[in-house]
Amino acid sequence: MTHHTTAMAEVRPATAAPPPGAGSGTPPATARTRRTLSRRVRAFGRGALPVAAFLLVLVGGWQIVAVRSGSVLIPDVPAVWSALTDIVTQPLFYDSLGATLLRVGLGFALAFVTAVVVGIAMGRVEFVRRFFEPAVLIGLTVPGLVWALLCVIWFGVSLTNPVVAVALSAAPALTLSIYQGTRATDSALREMAHVYRFSVWTSLRYLWLPSLLPALFSGARLGLSLAWKVIVLVEMFGMSSGVGYELNNQFAAQNVAGVLSWTLLFAAVLAVLEYGVLQSLERRLGRWRKATAV
Amino acid sequence: MNGAEATQAPAAGAQPYVVLDGVGKVFTSTRTGERETVFEDFTLTVRQGELVAVVGASGTGKTTLLHLVAGLEEPDSGEIRLADGTGRQRIRSPGAGSARNRLGVVFQQPRLLDWISVRRNVELALTSAGLDPAGAARALADVGLAEYADRYPSVLSGGQRQRAAVARAFAVEPELILLDEPFSALDQLTARRLRLLLQELWTARPRTGLLVTHNPLEAAFLADRVIVLDGRPARVRAEFTVGLPRPRSPEDPQIFARHNEILAALG
Structure with missing residues (x-):
């Protein structure tokens, strides 16, 4: 498990690494940071080049198809770009984005707390595992669309609606990975905690959470990806604000450039959250692993 | 003798x-x-x-x-x-x-928490036993690990890690x-x-x-x-x-x- 995450941590920053010299708060350039910088530049070249090539093919291909077809349903790249800049310059975008992120954040927090409690209990107590296993399996199979519809029906246009829908769609995946992480937690360390009489709090803080960290992050990734899908649906059907709601408006107005722009912007924000927040958090919390590599 | x-x-x-x-x-x-x-x-x-x-x-x-x-x-x-x-x-x-x-246990493997320093490992055992965590420094010095107190266990050798485990066992005044x-x-x-x-x-x-x-x-x-x-x-x-x-x-x-x-x- 450890090897797996370290390998990922090595590969991932390639795409996320900032351009050299960015970041205003860089520490004084000692030999060591210079070394890591040049390593980052190389990694950036390795990781960013294929990504840039892909984007070039995508944008170029799109432009060719749009020009060839001449259809209003396939707006060309300049049209999408102008719609995009138009959206970004308006406060509506930030309001919608804020509303959506708040809903996802609250729902995800609810799912997270539930999953930590249930997942650890499932890993420790056989009865609890058997009790929740069907719920987790059902939760994993039910499409996000169904949660969205049910929550719209039950909770209407309140904040409860998106929060519960997000929690319901993210919790099963999170619970499953925390349960698996709990099973994998070293029984030798649990015995140590027992003989030295660690309190519940000390065990949770110093044994369980650090052991579960890789599982928490992989679960969080999966859970978040499901949460984004369901939040857009909920906002389409049952809310009067948010990214999903705006997407629906663009759809109703048959504004394809608008639909594309909102989608692209939403995806960009998600990428920033994934690479910027989740990954730097994971690296920060996994500092002790680096000590081994030095 | x-x-x-x-x-x-x-x-x-x-x-x-x-x-x-x-x-x-x-x-x-x-x-x-x-x-x-x-x-x-x-x-x-x-x-x-x-x-x-x-x-x-x-x-x-x-x-x-x-x-x-x-x-x-x-x-x-x-x-x-x-x-x-x-x-x-x-x-x-x-x-x-x-x-x-109140037990001090030394297992075959050191059983240290890898994500906290050696000192913190000993301190946790001390506070869990209701003792002053300041005793950790002394316990680690007694086993010759004073210089390594603030390192992560993973950078220590196998023998040093086991020394830390011994320090922890004796530190809790078992x-x-x-x-x-x-x-x-x-x-x-x-x-x-x-x-x-x-x-x-x-x-x-x-x-x-x-x-x-x-x-x-x-x-x-x-x-x-x-x-x-x-x-x-x-x-x-x-x-x-x-x-x-x-x-x-x-x-x-x-x-x-x-x-x-x-x-x-x-x-």
């Missing part, structure tokens, strides 16, 4: 500190449902201030014995009586809950020290150094201890009394009193004489 400094083995009359009285323990395989009797009406006494070594081949229930005393396993029958510093007894028997003494094959995962030279370190710590502050090992020489060097165990169900095959004053030298021919006796009994 002179008589003034040497500590004598505790008198045979010292009060019983750990008593396993008619203890039974049966394991049932979760897969096959097969029942394996590890202990049946097993009796063993460790007196106060005594370091008893239990020697036996693998599978004789040595580690289970240690787990029973540590409270990691509950006996199926019989009772385990543990005295505390004031002579009061705690009884652990089926259904009586799991009274535990009523009882349990040693489960403490040095058998280390190379010979490191193991020898750690045995000397353990003797040094023990001589400075004698406690009551139970050492489980498959190494007869380690038993002869460290223990006051050696019990040779036979397996399934476990029974005492032979018992030796080492009766040599501390500090002992690993080269002492008398140690080798004891070692040979134990080996012969293990047969």
